[in-house]
Amino acid sequence: MKYQPTSRFQSTLSRLVISALGISICFFSVSLSAQSTDDIREQYPEVADLFNAFDITQAKALEEIAAINNNPATQEARNQLQMNLNMLSNMTMSEMMAEGMMSHDGPMDMGMSNGPYHDLEVEARVRLLEIMRGKHSDEAAEEAFGNSSAINRHTSEVFKRGRGFEERLFSIYIDDSIGDKQAAVAQAIEDYQSDVQHSVAVTPKESDYLLEHDQANGLKSAFPLLRGFLWTHQWLQLAALEAVILQGLDSQFNGGVDVALERFWNKVGSSGGMTMFPAPSELPMAPAIAPDLYSQSSEAAIILDNLNLLETVIADILSFPNVENRDELMDQAVAFFTDKETNNAASMDYLLFALRGGIYNQGGPAVGELMQSERNRAREAMNMQHNMIMSSPQ
Numbered sequence: 476m477k478y479q480p481t482s483r484f485q486s487t488l489s490r491l492v493i494s495a496l497g498i499s500i501c502f503f504s505v506s507l508s509a510q511s512t513d514d515i516r517e518q519y520p521e522v523a524d525l526f527n528a529f530d531i532t533q534a535k536a537l538e539e540i541a542a543i544n545n546n547p548a549t550q551e552a553r554n555q556l557q558m559n560l561n562m563l564s565n566m567t568m569s570e571m572m573a574e575g576m577m578s579h580d581g582p583m584d585m586g587m588s589n590g591p592y593h594d595l596e597v598e599a600r601v602r603l604l605e606i607m608r609g610k611h612s613d614e615a616a617e618e619a620f621g622n623s624s625a626i627n628r629h630t631s632e633v634f635k636r637g638r639g640f641e642e643r644l645f646s647i648y649i650d651d652s653i654g655d656k657q658a659a660v661a662q663a664i665e666d667y668q669s670d671v672q673h674s675v676a677v678t679p680k681e682s683d684y685l686l687e688h689d690q691a692n693g694l695k696s697a698f699p700l701l702r703g704f705l706w707t708h709q710w711l712q713l714a715a716l717e718a719v720i721l722q723g724l725d726s727q728f729n730g731g732v733d734v735a736l737e738r739f740w741n742k743v744g745s746s747g748g749m750t751m752f753p754a755p756s757e758l759p760m761a762p763a764i765a766p767d768l769y770s771q772s773s774e775a776a777i778i779l780d781n782l783n784l785l786e787t788v789i790a791d792i793l794s795f796p797n798v799e800n801r802d803e804l805m806d807q808a809v810a811f812f813t814d815k816e817t818n819n820a821a822s823m824d825y826l827l828f829a830l831r832g833g834i835y836n837q838g839g840p841a842v843g844e845l846m847q848s849e850r851n852r853a854r855e856a857m858n859m860q861h862n863m864i865m866s867s868p869q
């Protein structure tokens with residue numbers, strides 16, 4: 476008689492196979508991440524140091540924001556900000572313009588352009604800048620989001636996986652042994668997407684979500700210094716990638732990474748944020764800062780943009796005053812960006828949103844020159860909330 480395994484045996488065997496497969500996938504991902512980091516460190520040690528520092532600094536920045544929002548000394552300021560933001564959300568664009576509440580980069584913060592917690596925010600930025608200037612191990616960077624007390628485990632895993640994808644992209648474009656870059660990028664995207672739960676979509680998401688979710692403008696209104704600081708990090712991640720792509724296309728762009736690094740440090744400025752080279756006032760996005768990446772792989776560019784958009788929404792949620800269900804809201808935001816089927820935007824709408832803020836306002840080009848804004852309206856000032864287009868050249 477042919478032997479038939481029992482149901483219990485089959486169940487145990489299945490669990491072992493699934494467990495082994497999970498370990499294999501995890502080991503494969505870690506190996507790829509380690510290889511990417513080694514390649515970057517060998518050719519661009521300062522970039523490798525900054526990539527590690529960015530992970531740790533961002534995780535700590537979210538903790539700093541949460542700590543200030545939980546500080547009893549800020550309760551009065553939080554109450555005032557909450558009232559102002561609620562009033563702002565109920566006003567039309569024409570009403571804001573009539574009240575003189577529009578600035579170059581959107582709705583003003585109702586008399587609080589320095590931020591309602593300015594002194595505490597400056598102190599936090601000083602601490603974060605010290606962390607960012609330090610050297611951190613690959614292991615510390617790998618664990619940074621998981622160790623953050625400000626975000627839940629699901630969010631941290633999405634951030635961590637996204638950082639690994641960014642580093643792998645960079646390593647592909649600096650590896651001269653890879654002849655077919657587009658094929659290598661396509662494989663990196665497939666590997667990244669293999670973890671459906673912790674990967675963002677390769678399709679753009681509806682832009683209204685960033686502008687209209689319940690905690691929108693939380694980061695900008697509550698922590699303008701930290702917003703510029705974090706967006707400068709995102710600018711360099713895109714700018715450095717654009718620089719290495721350009722170097723591979725034309726030797727006249729050799730040295731582009733050094734140019735991007737110099738511009739980055741100029742934007743960072745002093746400990747208190749003083750600089751003659753302003754930080755981005757609009758969220759940096761790939762079509763504006765890394766157009767050659769978008770040309771070669773729109774899916775890779777969109778993944779990076781979705782990650783940066785998600786990070787900004789999470790920061791909004793943590794920054795908005797007097798919110799009690801932050802973990803639930805973070806899960807909703809992560810679900811929005813990891814959903815591969817719904818809330819997707821048309822490619823043209825995505826490009827309009829990505830470029831409408833202006834290259835200059837997003838931090839300027841990685842290598843080329845742009846000394847003043849090519850736009851006279853930011854995303855909010857162009858009334859994206861009400862699906863109107865109000866652009867005109869300067």
